[in-house]
Amino acid sequence: MLIKDLIKLTSCAVIAQRMRSFLTSLGIAIGVAAVVLLTSIGDGMQRFVMAEFTQFGTNLIAINPGKTTTHGASIGIYGTERPLTIDDAAALEKLRDVEAVVPLVQGNAEVESTHRQRRTTVYGISGDMPHAYRVEVALGRYFINEDPSTPRAVAVLGSKLRSELFGSRNPLEQRIRIGGERYRIIGVFAPKGQILGVDLDDAVYIPAARAQEMFNRDSLVEIDLLYRETADVDEVVASIARLLSARHGRDDVTITTQQQMLDVLGSVLAILTFAVAALGSISLLVGSVGIFTIMTIAVNERTSEIGLLRALGGKRQQVMAIFLGEAIILATLGGLLGLVIGVGGAQLLTLLFPALPVHISWNYLIAAETLAIVIGVIAGVWPARRAAKLNPVDALRSE
Amino acid sequence: MIQLQQIHRIFKVGDQQVHALNDLSLTINGGEYLSIMGPSGSGKSTLLNLIGLLDQPTSGEYTFNNQKVTTLSDDQKAVLRRDQIGFIFQFFHLVPRLTAIENIELPMVLAGIPSTERRTRVSRILDAVGLAERAHHKPEQLSGGQQQRVAIARATIMQPSVLLADEPTGNLDSASGNDVVEILEALNQQGITLIIVTHDAALGARAMREIKMIDGRIIDDGHQKPR
Ligand SMILES: Nc1ncnc2c1ncn2[C@@H]1O[C@H](COP(=O)(O)OP(=O)(O)OP(=O)(O)O)[C@@H](O)[C@H]1O
Numbered sequence: 106m107l108i109k110d111l112i113k114l115t116s117c118a119v120i121a122q123r124m125r126s127f128l129t130s131l132g133i134a135i136g137v138a139a140v141v142l143l144t145s146i147g148d149g150m151q152r153f154v155m156a157e158f159t160q161f162g163t164n165l166i167a168i169n170p171g172k173t174t175t176h177g178a179s180i181g182i183y184g185t186e187r188p189l190t191i192d193d194a195a196a197l198e199k200l201r202d203v204e205a206v207v208p209l210v211q212g213n214a215e216v217e218s219t220h221r222q223r224r225t226t227v228y229g230i231s232g233d234m235p236h237a238y239r240v241e242v243a244l245g246r247y248f249i250n251e252d253p254s255t256p257r258a259v260a261v262l263g264s265k266l267r268s269e270l271f272g273s274r275n276p277l278e279q280r281i282r283i284g285g286e287r288y289r290i291i292g293v294f295a296p297k298g299q300i301l302g303v304d305l306d307d308a309v310y311i312p313a314a315r316a317q318e319m320f321n322r323d324s325l326v327e328i329d330l331l332y333r334e335t336a337d338v339d340e341v342v343a344s345i346a347r348l349l350s351a352r353h354g355r356d357d358v359t360i361t362t363q364q365q366m367l368d369v370l371g372s373v374l375a376i377l378t379f380a381v382a383a384l385g386s387i388s389l390l391v392g393s394v395g396i397f398t399i400m401t402i403a404v405n406e407r408t409s410e411i412g413l414l415r416a417l418g419g420k421r422q423q424v425m426a427i428f429l430g431e432a433i434i435l436a437t438l439g440g441l442l443g444l445v446i447g448v449g450g451a452q453l454l455t456l457l458f459p460a461l462p463v464h465i466s467w468n469y470l471i472a473a474e475t476l477a478i479v480i481g482v483i484a485g486v487w488p489a490r491r492a493a494k495l496n497p498v499d500a501l502r503s504e
Numbered sequence: 505m506i507q508l509q510q511i512h513r514i515f516k517v518g519d520q521q522v523h524a525l526n527d528l529s530l531t532i533n534g535g536e537y538l539s540i541m542g543p544s545g546s547g548k549s550t551l552l553n554l555i556g557l558l559d560q561p562t563s564g565e566y567t568f569n570n571q572k573v574t575t576l577s578d579d580q581k582a583v584l585r586r587d588q589i590g591f592i593f594q595f596f597h598l599v600p601r602l603t604a605i606e607n608i609e610l611p612m613v614l615a616g617i618p619s620t621e622r623r624t625r626v627s628r629i630l631d632a633v634g635l636a637e638r639a640h641h642k643p644e645q646l647s648g649g650q651q652q653r654v655a656i657a658r659a660t661i662m663q664p665s666v667l668l669a670d671e672p673t674g675n676l677d678s679a680s681g682n683d684v685v686e687i688l689e690a691l692n693q694q695g696i697t698l699i700i701v702t703h704d705a706a707l708g709a710r711a712m713r714e715i716k717m718i719d720g721r722i723i724d725d726g727h728q729k730p731r
């Protein structure tokens with residue numbers, strides 16, 4: 106039997122029972138639509154989160170004090186680990202392939218201008234920060250070339266804090282008080298937005314040593330380091346570990362590469378999306394029961410036709426192919442309908458809720474359609490086999 | 505040529521055995537015109553199904569065109585049916601959703617014959633059975649006699665050597681029944697072996713060889729009558 110004729114023969118049977126075929130396909134369509142919709146949202150979320158994380162670039166390394174084991178517990182048995190210092194950061198700058206080093210001190214303080222005041226986050230950082238975090242200076246300048254040991258009292262505002270304190274007035278060279286100390290504003294950052302709930306625009310940035318003084322600390326919360334894109338990450342990590350071990354007398358820091366974080370995050374999110382897709386597939390399962398039922402009924406109704414096909418010289422596999430083909434056509438059409446509904450629904454969602462990150466991924470579309478077809482095969486195989494196994498004489502005699 | 509030797513066909517129904525064919529031997533030469541008659545339940549249809557390779561004898565030997573067919577595989581028998589044997593049934597057995605043409609094409613579709621060749625063959629045979637204007641009608645739009653003629657066209661489209669008809673006129677009025685028989689006899693004139701099972705004595709008597717069955721046995725193998 107030619108494939109063309111098989112398709113014609115099976116689609117003819119599907120068309121002959123329009124309403125029934127449509128309803129059966131609808132079961133699959135709903136399942137596929139659910140998979141498409143859910144994965145589009147899942148994939149959109151994943152992309153959104155990944156974009157949030159990569160907006161600082163991907164060749165960042167974070168160094169934190171203390172050693173974290175794989176279980177997440179700090180090893181404190183040798184006494185307290187030595188804190189990370191601004192001197193550590195300065196030493197790291199001299200390493201090969203290191204482009205920028207940002208010592209980080211963080212705290213909350215009252216920020217006052219002549220008119221308003223606001224409690225906000227204070228970041229103590231270095232001149233490398235805009236380069237390392239990919240932030241632009243929108244207004245004025247940044248405290249580059251500051252002597253880290255005797256930094257001046259200068260501050261750069263996040264864009265939101267600037268409008269909170271100064272509205273549309275020019276804040277440059279204005280005096281403000283941060284935690285009671287006087288600072289001169291030398292610049293304003295361009296908006297960077299939120300990253301996982303942390304608003305980088307609603308913050309003030311001052312030299313790290315100043316922040317240490319303000320919060321009465323010698324240590325850093327973290328050192329962030331940007332390495333050259335062409336460099337080998339493992340080598341950079343190793344050289345950092347060597348340097349800090351030498352300076353501290355033992356290996357007492359945790360070094361995390363951005364890539365590691367992204368990998369873990371990416372795989373967690375991918376698993377989530379997959380789980381959501383699996384959830385959607387449950388409705389596909391329901392659709393497959395519909396195909397199974399309808400095909401079983403079709404075999405019963407058309408028993409004498411099966412006998413006829415065998416009398417005309419049809420082989421068992423040909424009878425099987427015809428009925429399996431019908432199940433596959435039902436599933437395929439249902440799947441295509443589901444794709445249309447799912448993609449339409451996803452687009453409608455973006456229209457209605459622009460904030461919701463929805464991303465339609467070809468991979469999931471193809472996977473959903475393939476799954477629908479596979480389900481058609483599985484649901485159709487038993488009825489088709491039953492048709493093929495019928496005794497032709499008995500089949501012919503049945504009404 | 506068809507040769508049946510000591511054929512038994514026993515059906516098991518519960519613990520009961522039905523001896524539908526009982527030690528039946530029969531030889532049919534190519535081009536013969538045969539009628540099989542007998543009371544209901546005498547095994548006529550069982551014999552026809554067996555000759556048509558739809559059924560297996562419980563024991564005995566069946567040779568079709570010098571080939572022992574009792575040992576053939578299911579697929580081999582299907583191919584033999586397709587190429588060598590045509591069936592005509594009392595209830596026509598047309599596929600209701602297919603047109604006359606598509607019904608006639610079915611054996612060729614199963615044989616994998618491309619559509620261009622199918623079209624030429626079908627149009628030729630439609631003329632032969634007088635249904636050229638009904639080509640695209642569905643079975644429900646055809647009379648009983650027309651439906652049976654479509655069935656005959658379908659049974660002969662593969663140019664089989666044997667035509668098996670189980671009460672081909674049983675569901676037709678005498679006029680259209682007569683048309684059908686004339687078509688079948690014309691095919692026999694062209695050399696096809698024709699075997700008709702019938703309850704109609706007049707129809708049975710038209711055959712060159714009349715076989716009478718009772719209780720799964722042949723009680724009268726008629727004799728070659730002159731044409
Ligand atoms: N599949 C079967 N299972 C059990 N018994 C069967 C089966 N097929 C036929 N028989 C029995 O075999 C015997 C012969 O049946 P068959 O159909 O050949 O008779 P027939 O001569 O064609 O009768 P009719 O003229 O009524 O068509 C009957 O007794 C019937 O009950």
Ligand SMILES: [Mg+2]
Pocket residue numbers: 548549550670
């Ligand atoms: Mg019968």
